[in-house]
Amino acid sequence: xxxxxxxxxxxxxxxxxxxxxxxxxxxxxxxxxxxxxxxxxxxxxxxxxxxxxxxxxxxxxxxxxxxxxxxxxxxxxxxxxxxxxxxxxxxxxxxxxxxxxxxxxxxxxxxxxxxxxxxxxxxxxxxxxxxxxxxxxxxxxxxxxxxxxxxxxxxxxxxxxxxxxxxxxxxxxxxxxxxxxxxxxxxxxxxxxxxxxxxxxxxxxxxxxxxxxxxxxxxxxxxxxxxxxxxxxx
Ligand code: 5RP
Numbered sequence: 001x002x003x004x005x006x007x008x009x010x011x012x013x014x015x016x017x018x019x020x021x022x023x024x025x026x027x028x029x030x031x032x033x034x035x036x037x038x039x040x041x042x043x044x045x046x047x048x049x050x051x052x053x054x055x056x057x058x059x060x061x062x063x064x065x066x067x068x069x070x071x072x073x074x075x076x077x078x079x080x081x082x083x084x085x086x087x088x089x090x091x092x093x094x095x096x097x098x099x100x101x102x103x104x105x106x107x108x109x110x111x112x113x114x115x116x117x118x119x120x121x122x123x124x125x126x127x128x129x130x131x132x133x134x135x136x137x138x139x140x141x142x143x144x145x146x147x148x149x150x151x152x153x154x155x156x157x158x159x160x161x162x163x164x165x166x167x168x169x170x171x172x173x174x175x176x177x178x179x180x181x182x183x184x185x186x187x188x189x190x191x192x193x194x195x196x197x198x199x200x201x202x203x204x205x206x207x208x209x210x211x212x213x214x215x216x217x218x219x220x221x222x223x224x225x226x227x228x229x230x231x232x233x234x
Contacts, residue, residue, distance in 0.1 A: 028084070094119075111206060151200075158180070
């Protein structure tokens with residue numbers, strides 16, 4: 001049966017937003033699923049919920065402001081209580097590929113700090129092995145050709161991200177190289193090898209140790225909630 005992915009994303013987002021409590025500092029993710037969470041959070045705020053928020057991209061910041069969510073500077077963040085974001089691929093162990101929307105660095109900074117990192121997605125994001133989705137790698141513009149050569153040595157086919165016929169630039173003024181590995185065998189090893197290349201700022205592999213909860217939504221309104229420790233690919 002055809003699955004309405006937008007509805008599935010909304011149900012996953014709703015389940016995550018329901019866990020947010022008064023007084024929390026909430027990290028806002030980036031992408032279509034995270035945007036549903038931001039909209040639902042705004043709805044709860046209109047209903048009396050009080051939270052503070054930080055955003056992982058200019059896009060999410062703009063959306064939050066438009067919806068009346070109070071954003072605070074990082075100097076005022078004691079700790080992010082919960083970070084809610086989508087993913088491009090999720091494996092059996094809860095390793096992720098993120099950065100399809102180009103916000104991987106800011107997303108990782110927030111997710112790393114958060115006491116709880118809730119991943120929200122529709123079931124199409126679940127895979128047995130990461131790598132069919134090209135892995136986004138944020139790189140500095142200087143020496144681009146040299147950085148690309150080092151990435152290629154790791155066994156991928158690369159493409160420099162382009163948007164609207166222009167080289168894509170991240171919110172941090174960097175570039176994104178999408179690295180097609182087809183199948184990633186040892187996630188941690190690849191993560192470390194990429195980040196060891198000078199010129200690389202960050203890569204889109206989010207290791208399983210970061211994720212505390214995965215929520216998969218289905219278009220019939222049901223959700224599957226898996227805590228990181230007990231989660232198994234179904
Ligand atoms: C943005 C991301 C997104 O979370 C990821 O691309 C999933 O997007 P969507 O929720 O639109 O499917 O990492 O950088």
